[in-house]
Every structure is written in C-alpha cells, then in structure tokens.
Amino acid sequence: MRVIVLLKQVPDPEQIGVSRTKGTLFEKGKRILNPADEHVLELAAELKSKEQADFVALASGPEPVVEVLRRAYAFGADQCYHLVEELDEGDHFAKARALAGAIRLIAKERGEVDLVLAGKGSPAWGAGQTGARIAAELELPQALWVAKLRVHGRELEATQLAGGEEQVRRVPMPALVTVDPSANKPRIPNALLLMKAFKREVKKLALEELGLTPVAFAAGTTQMRIVRTYAPD
C-alpha cells in the first residue's frame, strides 16, 4: 500500500504575540512542525513496518517548509515532496485544491495512493478543515479524528473519537484519514537519523505543474480575512 502524509508548518505557539496597536498576531521565532502531525508521522512509520507501506510525505508553502519534510525522513519516509507556493494562509479552498493536485501528480509518478493521512488540526485555529476538503477534491471517502486504525485488505477499520465516545467505521481504500493525537506516542528520532535526513533529497513541485487553471483560485472570495486579533481580558 502507498501512504501519503500531509504535513503543515505552523507558528510556534510559545513564540507568538499580539500587536496591540495593529491588532495582528506576530511570530517571534522559527516555525515548527504542527504538533498534531507528529502523530501522523508515527502512524505512517507503523504502517511502513507492519504493512510494508510506501511512506510518502508532502508539505506545501514557502521555502522553510522543507524543514518539516526532513523530520518525515527521520521518521523513515521513503520520499518527500515540497509543493512550493505562497498562497494566502487563510485560503483553505486554494490550499486544498493545490494539495489535491500535488497528490494526483505524485500518484502519477509513484503509483496509486491508498491512504492520505493528515493531522487533526493546528494550534492557531484548531480548524483541521483541509483534510476533508482534500477528500472532496479527490472524491475520496474519509474518516476524521481517528484514534485507532486497522488495515483489512482493501478496507480500513477506523475508530473515531468524538465527545469522549468511540465509533467504529469501515472505510474502503483509497481513503483519507485524520489522526487523533490519542492514536499513538510519537517516537523521538535520534541525532543520527536527523543528520541522515538532512542529506536526503526533497523533490520540488510547482503550482504550474499541477494543471490547475487560474480560475481554480478565484482571488478575493475564498479566503478567511482576519479583521483584528486581541487577547481576551
């Protein structure tokens, strides 16, 4: 089976502040891998050893995004792809369309994808809407907030966690799954693995390669615009 892991680089929650005069958030330090995505990498690593899965990682954004893909190599990824784009971060529609395009391109290059894995959400808005958006783009069935995942042939047994209750669902592959942080305890890659990861090649993809028409990104209508940000009293 082939697994594609979607990774996101996010502002470090410990390293942000709010400008009182401008009403905007600012970042003081380097961006980090979305903490929820560590659990996604762990699950992919487990699928690689249990199911002999081909473990592919994909992240999109400007150049520094490459750093989160190095972490995927340290978790044992077979190949990492960086979709280089500078789309508005509040434009979940365009981001999802671009990532779906990249997944199609990778499937053409490497073979059919059976499972797309994403994190449950990110610290900024806790949203986690990109996974289901990509599933819609690729016409895939999905299971969100999955705490336990078993593979039975071409079918997944997914235990979803909602409001403290578990519900088990069977989903045919190919499918998209978002991983609940309770699913596992991510390993901590040692220094040697991290150093080796630094030498691996990250393949670059460009938006122009995806065959998306400019109308795919109807500028000005699909993004969320922050009017102001403030700290509650």
Next chain:
Amino acid sequence: MHVTQIISEKCTGCEDCVFVCTLKAIRMEGGKAVILEHCTDCKDCWKRCGDGAIYSGETSAASAAGPQQSTEDWRGVLVWLEGDDSGLQPASREVLAAGRRLADDLGVYLEAYLVGGSGAARDAVSRGVDRVHQRAPAAPHTGLASAYESPLLGLIRQRQFEIVLFPDSLPSWELAPRLAQRLQTALYPPVSALTVDFETRELLGTIHAYGGTYFSEVTTGGARPQIALVRGNAFPETSADPSREGEIVQAA
C-alpha cells in the same frame, strides 16, 4: 423581461408563491403556477417554494460559470440540526438560536436541514425555524459525508442560502469542509460570536486562536454561502413556543 421560471413538473399547486408575491405576478393555471410579465425577479417566491419548482434561468447559467456570481443571488439562512422524537439535541438548539438571530437581522427566512424524527421537526418549528427540511437518519456506520453530502449540497445550490451554520461536532467537521470545497467558499472555524454587516450582508465571526489565548474577528468578504461552525455554550437557546407556525417538508 423576468428570468424567474416555473418547473411545471415540480409544481404541486400549493399556491404558496401566489400568496408570497407582493406584486401579484403569479397566477394559477390548470393547477400550476405561472409567472406573469410584470415579475421583477425579487426571488421571494423561489425562496418560498418548498418543492424546488421555481428557479431563475439567469442564476443557473451563472452557477454553471463558476463562483463569479453576485452575492445578491444568495438569500436566507440554513442551519444543520440533529434530533430524535424527544426533540432537538442541545448543540442543535444553540445553532438554531444563532441562525434565528441572523435571519431576523437580515430579514430572511430561517430554514433547517434536520436529521431526525417528527418530534425534532416540531421542536425546530417551535423554536423559530420557518421551514424544516426533514429526513430520517442514515443507517449507522455509513459515512456521514456519503449519506448527507449530496442532498445538502443540492439544497444549498438550489436555494442559495447566504449563511449556513453547523454545530461544532464530528458530523459537522465531516460535512462542512467538503461542502465548502465544492461550493468554492470559506469555512469559519467555530465562532463564539456572529454579527452581520447590514449593508454588505457579510458575516463577522469571532474565533478562538491558540486554544483561547487570543480571539480573532474574521470575515470572508464576497464568498457565498458563508459557512460557519458554531461553538457550544456561546449562543443562548431560543425558548420553545408550541403555537409558532412553520413548514415541515421531507428532504432528500
């Protein structure tokens, strides 16, 4: 020349549109509604029609062309509700309250897509929904997305609601982003406050960032529909009034 048209195969002859038309531009002929020449395409009738028998020829051409349509074409508020014969779920009652207030502010109908029994439908009407599109729950273990996605998408496309609200729950997270992607619009993360700009009819939502360390006010500008998730315990429930009237129709 008006563009509003009647699909006579769908028209059941209920005369709701005749009743709602302030210009008396609709007449009944042989048990079916007919639009008269002096229709001004105000869209009151096709927002009213529960059978999907009225549509704007111009608007359907525009939807085929993509997202470049006027926000004017989108009117009305839709809420996603769940319940059983004993009534609506608590989270659904809160979403209903949020939707009712926005509908009043905008001067439009509040409609609901309800998954649940007739008790829940009556509860929805008594708490302020003008029209309930009711359907029975899908078999357990079927994916929510597969069961409700296309009927809901069909309803939103046909009625062109300007605002669609969901509670902050797993079913909503499964459905709302998929709908937002297919409708090429933004999805507001769970909001704890909602206001509308009376002129632009834009929705301004307050979202919690970094686990509530910061609050952000967000908007999506020209996007329609404006789809938002509603945080729990943020909107006080409306009280139930059994004498309140509303319409309950069976939904796909």
